[in-house]
Amino acid sequence: MEQRCILVGAGAFGRELINWVYDAQTHGIFPTLNGFISDIPNVLDGFDYKLTWLGQISTYQPADRDLFLLGVGDPKDKETLVSSLKSRGAKFTTLIHPTAVVARTARLGEGVILCPFSIVSADATIGNFVTFNCFSGAGHDVEIGNYTTLSSRVDLTGGVKCGHSVFFGTGAKVLPHVSIGNSAKIGAGALIVRTVTEGSTMFAAPARKL
Structure with missing residues (x-):
């Protein structure tokens, strides 16, 4: 069929x-x-x-x-x-655009969408129905929970741990090994330098709690 x-x-x-x-x-x-x-x-x-x-x-x-x-x-x-x-x-x-780069040792869940020029690096674990918009990337050993969305040009650097249902606005950046709680909202251009608690809304650089 x-x-x-x-x-x-x-x-x-x-x-x-x-x-x-x-x-x-x-x-x-x-x-x-x-x-x-x-x-x-x-x-x-x-x-x-x-x-x-x-x-x-x-x-x-x-x-x-x-x-x-x-x-x-x-x-x-x-x-x-x-x-x-x-x-x-x-x-x-799952949709992986031809220009997206996925490391051989990365793991992708069901329904993942990788838009143009997105990157999933070595040993990253991407949950189900995670979306990477254009030019966004997950560094080595990053973990991203189900249903999370990365808008364009989001940078999750090495070792970041991200819960489920998180939304990252355009240009947001997270420093290495920082943890992001479930259902958090990270504003456009925010720079995350420390742990974000569940359900928090963060903005600015360095980011502050709204």
Whole structure:
């Protein structure tokens, strides 16, 4: 049975993924996108994307041949959508852009997305449904929990330990061996120099608690 690849969500990040999927397709490392599911049927109206709406996320019933690509950036939304779709039997795929670099000894979980020029270095462990946007990187021995999102140009240096459902804004940097608690929010451009507690919001450089 031929698989059918379906994008989950087609907002701003989803539109980026459509482009990155096309790049991967031209290198023969990703299947064709056959459509998208979204609770906003006309979300792609006005954009030059020839992708068919297949139904609402909340009611779509996955078929055996369906393989889903998660086009959502917010950690809480990712967890909610994955849980809902998996309860209906959904299977998810990973997207690694042709320009991304993954060390041989790195470990990637289910549904990981590595956008252009992202890097996962030696012996890093990346959890399920973690997103690396463009030019972001995880250094050696970094650990990242499920559903975490790195916006563009985020730098997690060697030995950083990051919990689940963390959101990093554009250009955030974390110094070596610093720990980030679950569900923390790290603001754009923040420099993290010490432990961040669970649920904290950090901003500025060096970062302060909001």
